[in-house]
Structures are given as C-alpha cells and as structure tokens.
Amino acid sequence: MQNTRLNRLVTVVNTQLGRWLLNPWRRISLLIISLLLGFALALSISSVAGQKANLDVTVALTLSILVEGVNWLAYSSPNRLRQSFWIENLNALKIGLCYGLFLLAFMLGS
Template sequence: MQNTRLNNLFNVLTRRLAEWILNPWRRISILIISFLLGFFLGSAVATTAGQTAEWDIVVAGTLVLATEIASRIFYNRSVLARQVFWVQAINYLKVGLTYSLFLEAFKLGS
C-alpha cells in the first residue's frame, strides 16, 4: 500500500486502540458491555418477533444460525487464538443473547 495520510491515520488509530484495549479494566468493561448488549438484543428480538407471529420461525432460524457461527468462530481456534479480543467479545455477545432468550422463555412459561 502507498504511504498516504489516510493510511497513516488508520494505522495510528488502530495502534492506539490496540494499546487502549490492553488495559485489563478496559478489556473487562468492554466484554461486560458486550454481554449486556447481547442480553438487550435477545430481549428486543424476542419482544419484536413475538408481536407478529409470522416471523417467529425466520427469527428463530436466524438466531440459531448466528449463534452457531459465533460458536464455530470461538471453538475452532486454539487456546491462544481464543484470547483475541474480538473473538472473546463475540462469544460474550452470544452468551448474553442465549441467556436472555432462556429468560424470555421462562417468563412465557414454555
């Protein structure tokens, strides 16, 4: 690639973001936010899909596909590759989503 201003700006921003994420407290807080975002998404998807009974099967299939892809990304890697930040964030998002859907099912009594 050519050494342009935009390329230099992108490299500096990614390097600073990587250094920012190395702080353990920031890393943990972002992973907790990822879990809570998954919890919110699960609750939002369950309530919006439940309003119209026509989309239940399509939404359920999409959620199963998304969680299976996330599981494949996380569990098909070595132990060291699982510690990559974005892989952990996707896994926490998946766990929050699954947990929220279980709680919604318990609320409905099904």
Template sequence: MQNTRLNTLFTDLGQLISVELRNPWRRLSVLAIALLFGIYVGISFASVAGQRAYLDVVVAAFAVTFSEIVSWIHYRNRGNVRKTLWGEALNFFKMGLTYGLFVIAFMLGS
C-alpha cells in the first residue's frame, strides 16, 4: 500500500485512539457504553418485532445467532480476542442485548 496522506492520517488516528484507550478508566467507559448500547438495541429489537408480529421469529433467530457467534469468538481457546478492547466491547454489547431482551420479556410477563 502506498504511503499517502490519507493512509498516514488513518494510521496515526488509529494509533492515537489505541494509546488513549489503554487507560483503564477510558477502557471501562467504552465497555459501559457498549453494554448500554446493547441494552438499547435489545429493547429496540423487541419493540420493532412486537409491532410487526411476523418479524418475531426472524429477530429471535438473529439474536441467538449473533449471541452464539460472539460467544464462540470470545470464549474459544485460541487467540487473544478476550484481551483486546474490541473483543471485550463486543462481548459487553452481547450481554447488553441479552439483558435488554430479558427486561422486555419480564415487562410483558412472557
């Protein structure tokens, strides 16, 4: 790849973000944002699927498939995905999504 100004800009920006997110408090805030966004998406999925009754099975299949793929990526023995920020953030998003779906299920009494 050629070393263009745009390529240099994105490389430097990625390195700057990586350095900034090594701080434990910033890392914790990214994980909290991922968890809260997962809860929001879970509640949104449930409300959209509730309005259109024919989407229930599709949304449930999507949520289960997404959850299983993320669990497989995060908890497998190979690799160090568990130690990376994006791996932890994806797992926290999955936990928030599952929690949001459980909250809606308990509110509806089903």
C-alpha cells in the first residue's frame, strides 16, 4: 500500500490507541462498558422486537447468526487475534447481550 497522509494518520492513531490501551485499568473499564452496552442492547432489541410480533423469528435468527459468528471469531482464531482488544470488546458485548436476553426470558417466565 502507498504511504499516503491518510495511511500515516491511521497508523499513528492506531499506535497511540494501542499504547493508551496498555494500561490494564483502561482496558478492563472499556470491557465492562462493552458488557453493559451489550446488556442495554439486549433490553432494547427485546422491546423493539416485542412490539411487532412478526419480527420475532427474524430477530432470533439474526442474533443467533451474530452470536455464533462472534464465537467463531473469538474462540477458533489464532491466539494473537484472540487477544486483540477489538475481539475482546466484541466478545464482551456478546456476553452482555446473551446475559440480558436470558435474564429477560427468566423474568417473563418463558
């Protein structure tokens, strides 16, 4: 790839973000935020899909495909990719989403 200004800018920003995320407290706090965002996403998806009863099957299929895709990406990839910050955040978002959906199902008794 050519060394353009945009390419250098993206490389510098990525390097600075990587150095900023080396602090374990920042990394853990962003993972917790991602987990809670997944929980909030589960609440909003269930309330939106529950308004129109004809979207239930479509939303369930879409969420199942997304969860299995994230599982495949997080658990069957090489160790270097698995420890990537973005993959860890996506996995935390998935865990929060699944936890929120299970909690809502238990609350509703279904």
